[in-house]
Amino acid sequence: MALQLETEPKHAEEDAPSPRRTGAQLLWEALVREGVEVVFGYPGGAIMPAYDAMPAYPIRHVLVRHEQGASHMADGYARASGKVGVAVATSGPGATNLVTGIATAMLDSSPVVCITGQVASPGLGTDAFQEIDTTGITLPITKHNYLVTKAADIPATIREAFHVARSGRPGPVLVDITKDAQQAAVESVQLSPPHRPRNGKRRSVRTEMLDKAAELIDGAKRPVILAGHGVMMAGATRALRELAERSDIPVAQTLLGLGGFPATHPLSLGMMGMHGEAWVNFAVQQSDLLVALGMRFDDRVTGNTKTFAVGAKKIHAEIDPSEIDKTVKVDVALVGDVAVTLEELLSRVKPRDRGPWRKHIAGLKGEAAVRDIVSLPDDGRLYAAHVMHDLWRLTKGNALVVTDVGQHQMWEAQYYRHDHPRKLITSGGLGTMGFALPAAMGARFAFPDDEIWVIAGDGGFQMTAAELSTCAQEGLKLNVAVINNGYLGMVRQWQQFFYGGRYIATPLKSPDFVKLAEAHGLCGLRVDRRADLPNAVEKARAERGTVIIDFRVEAEDSVYPMVPAAADLHDMIRRPSPIEETPYDS
Amino acid sequence: MTPERTSHTFIVLVEDLPGALNRVVSLFRRRVVNIDSLTVGRTERSGVSRITLVVRADANAARLLEANLYKLVDVIEVRDVTAEPVVVREMAFVKLGAQFRGEVMQMCDVFRARVVDLGPASITVESTGSQDKIDGLIEALKPFGIVELVRTGAVAIARGPISPEVQT
Ligand SMILES: Cc1ncc(C[n+]2csc(CCOP(=O)(O)OP(=O)(O)O)c2C)c(N)n1
Numbered sequence: 070m071a072l073q074l075e076t077e078p079k080h081a082e083e084d085a086p087s088p089r090r091t092g093a094q095l096l097w098e099a100l101v102r103e104g105v106e107v108v109f110g111y112p113g114g115a116i117m118p119a120y121d122a123m124p125a126y127p128i129r130h131v132l133v134r135h136e137q138g139a140s141h142m143a144d145g146y147a148r149a150s151g152k153v154g155v156a157v158a159t160s161g162p163g164a165t166n167l168v169t170g171i172a173t174a175m176l177d178s179s180p181v182v183c184i185t186g187q188v189a190s191p192g193l194g195t196d197a198f199q200e201i202d203t204t205g206i207t208l209p210i211t212k213h214n215y216l217v218t219k220a221a222d223i224p225a226t227i228r229e230a231f232h233v234a235r236s237g238r239p240g241p242v243l244v245d246i247t248k249d250a251q252q253a254a255v256e257s258v259q260l261s262p263p264h265r266p267r268n269g270k271r272r273s274v275r276t277e278m279l280d281k282a283a284e285l286i287d288g289a290k291r292p293v294i295l296a297g298h299g300v301m302m303a304g305a306t307r308a309l310r311e312l313a314e315r316s317d318i319p320v321a322q323t324l325l326g327l328g329g330f331p332a333t334h335p336l337s338l339g340m341m342g343m344h345g346e347a348w349v350n351f352a353v354q355q356s357d358l359l360v361a362l363g364m365r366f367d368d369r370v371t372g373n374t375k376t377f378a379v380g381a382k383k384i385h386a387e388i389d390p391s392e393i394d395k396t397v398k399v400d401v402a403l404v405g406d407v408a409v410t411l412e413e414l415l416s417r418v419k420p421r422d423r424g425p426w427r428k429h430i431a432g433l434k435g436e437a438a439v440r441d442i443v444s445l446p447d448d449g450r451l452y453a454a455h456v457m458h459d460l461w462r463l464t465k466g467n468a469l470v471v472t473d474v475g476q477h478q479m480w481e482a483q484y485y486r487h488d489h490p491r492k493l494i495t496s497g498g499l500g501t502m503g504f505a506l507p508a509a510m511g512a513r514f515a516f517p518d519d520e521i522w523v524i525a526g527d528g529g530f531q532m533t534a535a536e537l538s539t540c541a542q543e544g545l546k547l548n549v550a551v552i553n554n555g556y557l558g559m560v561r562q563w564q565q566f567f568y569g570g571r572y573i574a575t576p577l578k579s580p581d582f583v584k585l586a587e588a589h590g591l592c593g594l595r596v597d598r599r600a601d602l603p604n605a606v607e608k609a610r611a612e613r614g615t616v617i618i619d620f621r622v623e624a625e626d627s628v629y630p631m632v633p634a635a636a637d638l639h640d641m642i643r644r645p646s647p648i649e650e651t652p653y654d655s
Numbered sequence: 656m657t658p659e660r661t662s663h664t665f666i667v668l669v670e671d672l673p674g675a676l677n678r679v680v681s682l683f684r685r686r687v688v689n690i691d692s693l694t695v696g697r698t699e700r701s702g703v704s705r706i707t708l709v710v711r712a713d714a715n716a717a718r719l720l721e722a723n724l725y726k727l728v729d730v731i732e733v734r735d736v737t738a739e740p741v742v743v744r745e746m747a748f749v750k751l752g753a754q755f756r757g758e759v760m761q762m763c764d765v766f767r768a769r770v771v772d773l774g775p776a777s778i779t780v781e782s783t784g785s786q787d788k789i790d791g792l793i794e795a796l797k798p799f800g801i802v803e804l805v806r807t808g809a810v811a812i813a814r815g816p817i818s819p820e821v822q823t
């Protein structure tokens with residue numbers, strides 16, 4: 070490990086046993102009090118007092134290569150651990166570089182606290198060197214943010230920031246601290262418990278609504294549960310399973326909901342939506358009741374909302390009241406913690422057997438499975454879907470997988486079957502390319518011993534590939550699968566389907582990823598035949614440091630099925646069967 | 656078949672902190688909702704500001720705006736008082752040239768407005784009332800040459816003993 074914690078502070082102030090502490094010291098004390106073990110950051114002028122004070126505290130600092138990496142790492146740490154992730158940056162460009170990662174955390178409700186340095190308070194609003202309106206810029210992409218100009222305000226603000234980040238519907242919080250506030254020394258300060266959010270905002274689910282929901286569930290003939298991210302965030306996976314089993318209801322999942330219900334469970338349908346399997350979308354469209362849990366009817370999930378499950382009554386259990394009736398009108402809204410709501414429902418619903426509905430869905434599945442690429446014979450070429458399927462098999466479905474954004478992300482969601490919660494980390498709401506590598510690095514700190522696979526496209530990987538040197542410096546072990554198709558594949562796919570096959574600005578020339586790994590002192594491998602995959606995976610797992618495997622996959626393969634944007638959910642482009650562009654040679 | 660958009664009046668209690676108003680306004684801007692009027696001021700409680708906000712929106716959009724306002728950490732309480740028994744008032748100053756001062760003063764009598772400034776070249780009228788009443792006064796004064804007009808936007812208070820914060 071390159072970065073060792075100093076046990077003894079080397080500050081001049083140490084000699085004088087004064088109870089006075091600087092704002093910088095109060096900041097680290099406050100972070101320690103919140104249980105922070107690691108922060109991801111990058112120094113600069115306005116945050117230097119904080120950095121100078123840092124070594125005295127038992128917090129590990131990870132020096133990133135770009136502040137976007139810091140915010141993604143904090144996010145990855147938060148998603149993997151369920152705890153608050155922390156990113157640190159300087160003012161001006163340091164703060165603006167955090168923005169993409171903050172927005173990514175916002176859209177996926179991830180609890181992150183960003184600490185930014187700000188110019189000394191007399192310089193605020195003067196266009197001083199590296200002064201920018203950080204709280205203004207981040208206002209719409211944070212759950213809340215703070216500008217702190219006094220040292221004495223730091224402890225209470227940090228406490229409140231953590232409380233806001235993890236309470237209710239979690240989200241990112243930014244604390245901008247002026248340089249003079251970090252430097253000023255103050256007498257010890259009183260810490261009051263966080264007084265916000267105010268109590269008046271708490272609402273509990275009304276009994277009549279729960280009774281109504283249970284009645285709908287008991288009476289439904291063709292119900293489907295739609296399970297989202299909120300199920301995992303609320304720790305409601307066990308309750309979900311009980312409800313599904315007791316009421317015999319098939320479970321469809323959103324992208325971020327994968328893992329909230331075991332993929333190998335007989336009642337699991339898989340992912341729904343734009344790239345959901347055909348049977349899942351058909352089941353949703355043909356249902357007479359949707360039980361939506363901790364999800365928000367995103368447009369990638371519903372397709373055209375006017376034709377979305379029109380024959381179904383809808384129950385929506387969700388912690389955020391502003392999600393109710395936002396895109397899809399529901400019949401029963403259960404606003405509150407999903408875990409609590411599910412327990413209430415469980416005490417009300419009756420055991421059911423919905424054999425005919427399950428058989429009907431099995432029929433839909435059988436028809437679609439013929440087109441499933443995994444069922445197709447191996448023609449010697451390397452398909453991304455095969456890579457995902459084989460990775461799933463070889464890791465026995467137990468790896469923590471962190472995906473980037475694009476075709477590979479959808480193939481992973483389709484073919485890596487997640488049985489456990491918090492084992493898939495991906496940028497859903499913002500769809501941020503470049504997310505995977507840094508997010509996985511953050512997750513590594515939450516799970517020091519788990520097997521972690523990064524699955525990234527050749528495009529997105531290059532957006533944050535600089536963090537490889539952070540991996541090397543920190544001695545982090547990750548397995549990185551670059552799904553190299555030579556294209557910005559998902560955009561190429563849209564060009565193929567909707568823009569007359571004009572591949573404009575999507576062909577991509579990449580560096581030699583094996584050499585790139587080697588340039589970082591890491592191991593690089595290349596796979597271009599399916600037969601070579603198991604060996605490479607074994608080698609990667611055995612290697613102590615981070616390994617990159619360059620998977621040279623079919624260049625112009627597409628993700629099927631696909632519901633075109635805003636089309637009806639049942640109106641899918643299906644995989645040509647057998648794959649017409651790749652005749653099987655025996 | 657777009658749902659009908661009507662005028663909605665929100666009372667929003669916020670912490671009296673820098674940025675709180677910005678957050679409230681930003682929420683409307685982001686959703687491309689134009690604010691018809693907005694007033695902010697201190698309240699009977701120190702540290703608490705009160706915003707009265709009037710927008711045009713359909714019923715569901717208004718409900719979502721309310722729910723989103725609730726999510727702001729600085730927001731203490733929100734009420735859409737459109738359908739509730741409330742008194743809504745607005746104040747306006749109207750400045751006119753002095754040549755029709757007799758006629759202007761007559762209009763003031765009719766509309767129960769007050770003259771607050773009178774000089775050789777101008778006359779300034781103050782009026783408090785419902786938005787309709789102020790619209791009426793302005794229409795009536797137009798022929799006499801309005802040179803300057805300022806309106807506060809609406810403030811609202813519930814009738815009876817109950818204030819927004821004690822209701823949950
Ligand atoms: C930061 C960012 N810029 C642009 C996009 C739009 N986009 C979505 S998928 C995609 C292509 C991704 O290409 P690659 O990383 O090679 O993955 P592939 O689809 O080929 O698997 C692009 C450009 C995005 N999601 N994020």
Ligand SMILES: [Mg+2]
Pocket residue numbers: 526527528552553554555556557558
């Ligand atoms: Mg690609």
